[in-house]
Amino acid sequence: MYSFKNDYAEGAHPNILQKLIETNLIQQNGYGEDEYSIQAKELLRSKLLNPKASIFFLSGGTQSNLIVISSLLRGHEAVISAQTGHIFANETGAIEATGHRVITVDTADGKLSPDSITTVLNGYTLRPHVVKPRIVYISNSTEIGTIYQKEELEELYTFCQQHNLLLYMDGARLGHALTAANNDLTLADIASHTDVFYIGGTKNGALLGEAVVFNKPPLADDFDYVLKQKGALLAKGRLLGIQFLELFTDDLYFKLAKHANSMAQKIASAFSKRRFSFLTESTTNQIFPILPLAVIEKFSKRYDFYVWKNIDDNNSAIRIITSWATPEDIVEEFIKEIDGL
Amino acid sequence: MYSFKNDYAEGAHPNILQKLIETNLIQQNGYGEDEYSIQAKELLRSKLLNPKASIFFLSGGTQSNLIVISSLLRGHEAVISAQTGHIFANETGAIEATGHRVITVDTADGKLSPDSITTVLNGYTLRPHVVKPRIVYISNSTEIGTIYQKEELEELYTFCQQHNLLLYMDGARLGHALTAANNDLTLADIASHTDVFYIGGTKNGALLGEAVVFNKPPLADDFDYVLKQKGALLAKGRLLGIQFLELFTDDLYFKLAKHANSMAQKIASAFSKRRFSFLTESTTNQIFPILPLAVIEKFSKRYDFYVWKNIDDNNSAIRIITSWATPEDIVEEFIKEIDGL
Amino acid sequence: MYSFKNDYAEGAHPNILQKLIETNLIQQNGYGEDEYSIQAKELLRSKLLNPKASIFFLSGGTQSNLIVISSLLRGHEAVISAQTGHIFANETGAIEATGHRVITVDTADGKLSPDSITTVLNGYTLRPHVVKPRIVYISNSTEIGTIYQKEELEELYTFCQQHNLLLYMDGARLGHALTAANNDLTLADIASHTDVFYIGGTKNGALLGEAVVFNKPPLADDFDYVLKQKGALLAKGRLLGIQFLELFTDDLYFKLAKHANSMAQKIASAFSKRRFSFLTESTTNQIFPILPLAVIEKFSKRYDFYVWKNIDDNNSAIRIITSWATPEDIVEEFIKEIDGL
Amino acid sequence: MYSFKNDYAEGAHPNILQKLIETNLIQQNGYGEDEYSIQAKELLRSKLLNPKASIFFLSGGTQSNLIVISSLLRGHEAVISAQTGHIFANETGAIEATGHRVITVDTADGKLSPDSITTVLNGYTLRPHVVKPRIVYISNSTEIGTIYQKEELEELYTFCQQHNLLLYMDGARLGHALTAANNDLTLADIASHTDVFYIGGTKNGALLGEAVVFNKPPLADDFDYVLKQKGALLAKGRLLGIQFLELFTDDLYFKLAKHANSMAQKIASAFSKRRFSFLTESTTNQIFPILPLAVIEKFSKRYDFYVWKNIDDNNSAIRIITSWATPEDIVEEFIKEIDGL
CATH class of the missing domain: 3.90.1150.10 (Aspartate Aminotransferase, domain 1)
Structure with missing residues (x-):
């Protein structure tokens, strides 16, 4: 059978386990201030071609989505997602539990476009009796295996910027998207065409771990408080830092x-x-x-x-x-x- | 230096790393349905002398506290804690962020007693203009190193039951409490003299992980939904199960x-x-x-x-x-x- | 013009203003403990043929909906509504702001039926990755002017009871529903075929005010705390009591x-x-x-x-x-x- | 007896009732867009000597406090209050219910000072393990009848501005403060020495109603959404506008x-x-x-x-x-x- x-049926790539063993007894600061986390962030920033990106390591996709989205929204603001989007379909109402509506769009391919978002915006004009759309949530690859082309992402991001919307990409399977045969995006493209995104580790070789990247540092203001308050700051943050360090060494x-x-x-x-x-x-x-x-x-x-x-x-x-x-x-x-x- | x-400056006990390697490629169900988690829960239930206990593995202390407490309280209910209690002093208002007041008691030794709780109850009688105290939160060992004696815990639990209060013990350092020279409590005593408690792994040999124990199963109704909604359900729950399995093998x-x-x-x-x-x-x-x-x-x-x-x-x-x-x-x-x- | x-373009029915003047300087207890509120509740209970109903006076429809629904739901539970339902279409995400998803159903006539709810239930089975539907929200008359027939309401309530769902009716325009030419429901029928409902005053002659009725008192446990906590308990509750007293005198x-x-x-x-x-x-x-x-x-x-x-x-x-x-x-x-x- | x-044992001042009758059948826009509300705001702005103040009419003190405070705070931020402060002592944990800690200060006279706030700030430095103090909440007159002198308020506001704190005044009994024998503050002083405050109507002649004043308009951005979402936007906003219009005519x-x-x-x-x-x-x-x-x-x-x-x-x-x-x-x-x- x-x-x-x-x-996520297996454990971690052997390199990761090996590194955990090698570093096991070296004392480190807690709460993400360990040297492995610091190195891993440096490494990621170099791959993103964004030396100023603010990066945080979290434990899972639902946790990342709910914490990022709720930290970016004010109470009356909402997030737009495809109906197949993980935040709507598979996360037990985690976003609503933080106080925000997920506005859904029916799509054939699991992807959002300026057109489908325009329809949403037109349906939410009766201020103040409706919520205010503020974040566009997309997944790459999507929950049904499709990916965004560079042109699509560029158009989408331009549209968001024109309409005062933040673009957030769920990268639970970002590795799979960026290595698909028909992909024409790079990690640096993602960094320059979204406001926030995360690089998924759990579904691509880590025991657990997602790297949340704020491409524009002001969006990450006080995010350390938020992480701690939501119970997402691991005492032994080294566990996450070590994994991303290994995963991004030699493009593993x-x-x-x-x-x-x-x-x-x-x-x-x-x-x-x-x-x-x-x-x-x-x-x-x-x-x-x-x-x-x-x-x-x-x-x-x-x-x-x-x-x-x-x-x-x-x-x-x-x-x-x-x-x-x-x-x-x-x-x-x-x-x-x-x-x- | x-x-x-x-x-929590080092990694995990070597037995744990060894077991992670041994089991690494054996496919398992996700989300805590793996065989290691199931075995670890069985093992814990036998040590607790409570075959019906509902057990869940979480990733950290703040996460455990905020999820347990918020899942047990209705909106207008509050938790009582020593002023030195971790939920009041060190968790970035995580409990208040779920909507509940932490009512504090000034103590010399970091411990709560029927007397100090009585004072709180007397201060919260002006219904409906005040919150309703509902949970008593204690730590063992406390944040300042002291421990509860069996007689103290018995008195406290009896008092709670008489006053419609739930007793919840933060066991981030439960191992240290139960092996202190002056301790006279067993793990089974804890299980029979609290409503809910957790067994801390992070501060005693695990990479991460706390075992939340509901001694009375109805208190855990639908807790699986709650875990997922709060982003606390690891896809690779095996990571937590394996650790508790190792930690409670041969009383490690x-x-x-x-x-x-x-x-x-x-x-x-x-x-x-x-x-x-x-x-x-x-x-x-x-x-x-x-x-x-x-x-x-x-x-x-x-x-x-x-x-x-x-x-x-x-x-x-x-x-x-x-x-x-x-x-x-x-x-x-x-x-x-x-x-x- | x-x-x-x-x-709601005009003020209140003159009888109400007259009564406000007559009673103006009679000292009363605050926070809904005034004699007019007590009398109004008695009067309503007699019309509902439910001497045990728990009744509370609130200030508006959105306030009533968000407080009732959030007080009845646990964190991971959700409410089902027609897409045209006021809580989904016109209340600025008030329900989501209390932490709960509103699951919508597309309807032609603004009404819910066992069939449409069954479809929802079938879409929310992947426990614990989805929210748990728990309340069915209906409006009578609906936001598009239609009403429920007695047979429809009976079927719906039976279905809800069989499926562990609470039935809640938004009665912002309940008077209009119950006096429609094709109506065959009485106020007492509503009381015996819903779990909770409210009788709308604002849109039918009051300055402000909705009477929330819990047909089964245990559902209203501690609701006084909830009202106060949400800022819905008026110091001069007499203002609401007097209005409902007048509105239900001589079937005004x-x-x-x-x-x-x-x-x-x-x-x-x-x-x-x-x-x-x-x-x-x-x-x-x-x-x-x-x-x-x-x-x-x-x-x-x-x-x-x-x-x-x-x-x-x-x-x-x-x-x-x-x-x-x-x-x-x-x-x-x-x-x-x-x-x- | x-x-x-x-x-708040009686109804409203007779002028108010008279005006309600006079205006009763004149059709008005709903939701605070009526001409009386617009006039009342104009009148208040002239008294405040702040033509740009953003003003909103709410229904009660707890409602005003919880909505203002939660709309100004991010999730990890907290409000400082005297232990006797209404938000801590008498509002059923309404602030905590919106997710924020109320940090209390023990005082003899119910008032806060730069000294007492400094002590709080010193106790909340262990970022990110503690909440971030952000609002200073004061009442004038206080819950125990004392008032702020002009010099005290000036010092306090300067201190707040130096420490990135917002100063919010609960004016449930502002009229009583400003007409006390030993008072040396004017309404315009309040407007220029706080960030936000409210003028209490309920305890000084209105049926219900508090006028929330944002002295700096950007703090009120999107506050209309917030009001609606929290159930605080009355359909017949005229009821509030008319009352403040009467109360501030001829300094009533x-x-x-x-x-x-x-x-x-x-x-x-x-x-x-x-x-x-x-x-x-x-x-x-x-x-x-x-x-x-x-x-x-x-x-x-x-x-x-x-x-x-x-x-x-x-x-x-x-x-x-x-x-x-x-x-x-x-x-x-x-x-x-x-x-x-």
């Missing part, structure tokens, strides 16, 4: 993501060859083939995965996710099964 | 705490021998000797520690904390310096 | 609402006679005729009203609202203009 | 307060003549004479009042409050009883 259910982060993408796309090709269609056009590490129920049942005996959506009486879309840890031989075996259908 | 500033947790206590008490004896007095009567791993400023300056060249409180123009109390990782030889050297004063 | 923009409340309905329906008939259609099938005091833009422009010279929705390039729906204070002669004049089109 | 328990507001003060001080003189002492040195409309229990019992047969504080086994302080509506003949009778002791 092998699980394609998610990309991108190598891991590329492997994950490659495994998923191999599987996708096998399905395509057999003329199965897909729910979404993913070029990253999660794919959503639409399969007959009998095939799904057959596969479910040897593989774990989510049945994502019922398409009709005979077919459903399933979700297959691969990760940095997915072994190539298991993928080959799975492909043989697909070929043999 | 050696740091006695806190008990208590051995580590006992070592820390023993190191601090050795140092305390050295100070006592030289007739220095202490700010508090600590029997655990943090001590607060009162020293002449010249002595403090001398020590500060080789050791890191906090100057805790100015006593008079010539003397201050400092805080010395030891941990599971404090090497005995460093303590011996420090004692020699004390002896040589 | 006469305004049909809303039903229903007479006023009936007048408002009758004025709106007269106008509606005039439009119908001229073969104009309507956006919604309202039988209460707000109607939404669809008119050519030229007609709208003509009317707007003598009357104030909202253009509600653009229908096509040549037609829009407008909203005409009448109230207890709408003079019959003005309505007659308006009808003449309609007839003369 | 006559009540000296509070200053100050005449009413002066009467209240005069009644209380007459009673105070009678107690002084009989050599009774007082708990506080009040020059306004609430006095706290210390009386033998037998005297208290005797008075309590004909008068209602609060027993405020037990002084010793034989004596307690009581609170006597007078208002704009307190009849002089009742005061004379009471004085006769005092004289006859």
